[in-house]
Amino acid sequence: MDHRVILVAFYFFVIHKGSSQDMKRTEDGKHSYDLVVILPKDNMFEFSLSRILPGINIAAESKRVKDIVPNIVFNVMGADSGCDTKTAPLVAIDTMINKTVDAFLGPVCDYAAAPIARYANHWKKPVITAGGQARAFINKHEYFITRTFLVYSKTGEALADIVADELGFNQHLLIYRYDPNDITQKDCFFITNGFHDAYMKKINNFDIQVEWFREEDHDFKHDILKYMIYDTRGMLSYSVFKISPF
Structure with missing residues (x-):
């Protein structure tokens, strides 16, 4: 993802809201954002701070961005989200209390x-x-x-179509990786949920089965034998989806 595009988007957000007059100013009269x-x-995450933050800093200081938004200086600060429901909001609240945030x-x-x-x-x-894909x-209320990235609802709509x-399939089994003890890695669940929701809206009486597994001890051969061979006898069509971003 080109982070310079995101910085330009912030600029137009400020102008659209008419809030640029309320922005902080630097000593040379420029707006501080x-x-x-x-x-x-x-760093187990591909989008960790050490991997992404340098690119954002480079974009904020790039000539291209300075040419497009010459009157704005971007102050970039990194904070650890922990990729969980506790750490991330506390970080956001701290920055709001300290009044050190104009945008996240x-x-x-x-x-x-x-x-x-x-x-x-x-x-x-x-x-x-680039997240928030669920x-x-x-x-929006x-x-x-x-x-700014692919969202699972749109992926589900495309797959459902x-x-x-x-293909005209009328019965499906969705198999996805899921660990109920790990709330940080649920991409497979969200992708499957996007398809399930889109299909249920398309065909109200859709008969769907859902099974989840843990990667380390899962046997896909068992799924094929259990669901596809036995359940598809005499049926028009049947499909098994292994949906996984990994």
Whole structure:
């Protein structure tokens, strides 16, 4: 993702809201705009602070951005989201108390983004993220968030169109990875949920089975033998989806 595009989006947000007069000013009269980047510190995530923050800093100081928004100076600060529901909102609240935030970049993790996107609606602070892909973020009355990347609801709609209209399948089994003790890695669940929701809206009487597994001890051969061979006898069509971003 080109972070310079996000910085330009912030500029137009400020102009659209007519709030630039309220912005802080530097000694040379330019507007000072504080960006808080909330991402996990742990490098097990592809979108960790150490991987993403340098790119945002480079973008903020780039000639291209300075040419487009010459009167704005971006102050970029990184904060650890923990990729969880506790750490991320506390970080956001701390920055609001200290008045060091004009806009949030991130979080990416859905469970970290959700509470911040709710509070941002009250704070009137924009939240722009490449995450927040879960179907629930469609509700703009609850979540004050702009998502710049692929969202699972749209993926589900596209897949539902293919399965129903092009392939004509009438019964499905969705298999996805899910660990109930780990709320940070639920991409498979959110992707499956996006498809399930889209298909249920397309065909009200859709018969669907859902099974979840833990990657380390799962046997897909067992799924094929149990569901596809036995259950498809005499049926017109049947499909098994292993939906996983990994």
